[in-house]
Amino acid sequence: MLENKKINFTKLVNYGFIKKDDNYFFEKRIVDNQFEMKVIANTSGKLETKVIDVNTNDEYILHLKDSVSGAFVGQVRDEYEDLLQDIINKCTDVDVFKSTQTIEVIEFIKEKYHDELEFLWAKFPNNAVFRNKESKKWYAAILSVKPEVINKSGSELIEVIDLHFSSERVNELLDNKVFLPGYHMNKKYWITICLDNTVSISVIKRLIDESYNNSNITRKSRR
Numbered sequence: 001m002l003e004n005k006k007i008n009f010t011k012l013v014n015y016g017f018i019k020k021d022d023n024y025f026f027e028k029r030i031v032d033n034q035f036e037m038k039v040i041a042n043t044s045g046k047l048e049t050k051v052i053d054v055n056t057n058d059e060y061i062l063h064l065k066d067s068v069s070g071a072f073v074g075q076v077r078d079e080y081e082d083l084l085q086d087i088i089n090k091c092t093d094v095d096v097f098k099s100t101q102t103i104e105v106i107e108f109i110k111e112k113y114h115d116e117l118e119f120l121w122a123k124f125p126n127n128a129v130f131r132n133k134e135s136k137k138w139y140a141a142i143l144s145v146k147p148e149v150i151n152k153s154g155s156e157l158i159e160v161i162d163l164h165f166s167s168e169r170v171n172e173l174l175d176n177k178v179f180l181p182g183y184h185m186n187k188k189y190w191i192t193i194c195l196d197n198t199v200s201i202s203v204i205k206r207l208i209d210e211s212y213n214n215s216n217i218t219r220k221s222r223r
Contacts, residue, residue: 036054038051105204127142139163139212140163160195162192
């Protein structure tokens with residue numbers, strides 16, 4: 001459930017977790033108050049759970065055994081999983097992209113434009129876009145791609161950013177070395193940049209601003 005996610009401790013507190021030393025604790029009654037579900041989050045980013053029988057104070061574990069079935073066990077299992085999934089949905093952030101420059105880019109866009117990554121494709125969970133809230137147009141896409149598709153060597157996936165410009169600006173920028181034809185986009189209007197420090201973060205930020213402003217111009221030109 002925590003794959004490609006990291007715990008946001010501020011969100012945990014807002015959800016109702018109580019911080020004690022280095023751990024965060026949450027308790028809730030489930031199954032008509034017959035059980036108390038305890039969730040513990042630690043600062044290393046792990047979640048631990050326990051389901052306690054309120055009447056006996058013993059830990060209940062049958063819901064964790066796939067081989068055990070039945071209506072009652074099924075109810076415990078469903079409510080346990082629903083609560084755990086709700087906590088993960090509301091108290092974690094996406095943690096797909098790993099490179100230092102990619103993280104810098106994401107934080108820059110969040111702070112300046114207050115936009116969040118949108119993961120639109122179930123088949124491509126490592127690809128996401130930033131969308132202009134006013135025009136609804138994409139102005140950046142962050143992708144994890146195989147090196148060979150952008151004429152690079154190696155076996156590890158490479159994180160890249162696609163940015164949108166006018167066709168004239170694309171022709172100015174394109175050099176097929178650091179500014180590449182837009183991967184998986186209309187190459188007339190998009191360029192791809194590897195987020196591996198080949199291009200300085202200051203240059204990338206300026207180009208993000210250009211792409212964002214261009215997404216506004218696109219909308220105004222249609223009015």
